Amino acid sequence: ETGVTQSPTHLIKTRGQQVTLRCSSQSGHNTVSWYQQALGQGPQFIFQYYREEENGRGNFPPRFSGLQFPNYSSELNVNALELDDSALYLCASRTGLQETQYFGPGTRLLVL
């Protein structure tokens, strides 16, 4: 086990709604990244947080936002949901000095 947990495991929303996904990292892992994995594809980098500040972003619009908290938990928020947002959302954590990222089990989001 990686020690990274995510909630909820599954979620169904309708187009236009907002959603918040949660991740809890291992103690000491001060860097968290979020990835979107569409069905049958590899994960795509959304953004990364280091010590509660965003320090890297992939090709995702501003309606994807995040927060990181001092207790090694983090959130991914998506506003104005679109059908294409349906995917598995993964968080991955590591210490700032490591390259190895440890993934959680993911949250499967379905937008209808």
Next chain:
Amino acid sequence: GENVEQHPSTLSVQEGDSAVIKCTYSDSASNYFPWYKQELGKGPQLIIDIRSNVGEKKDQRIAVTLNKTAKHFSLHITETQPEDSAVYFCAASKNNAGNMLTFGGGTRLMVKP
């Protein structure tokens, strides 16, 4: 930005045979190359990784090779077992990009008993 291509997309082998999955990357500055195994309903699990200052790394039945000149790296699994059946992803990253991982499209490995 970085682009990672992975082949084949599906691979079927007989139990006990070897399996090889190949990836190419585009950014010569990439210096870290992990491989992940993803089982149904689970997140990716790191199985082995290699850094650009090393050409080969082995861990029991799993090995990874890296050719920096050609910008490709490969995963080798020997003596495959049914529990090796999963989707495998290669990825690449570089330190000055905050270690953002760029993933390949995945290979579905099926090991037939």
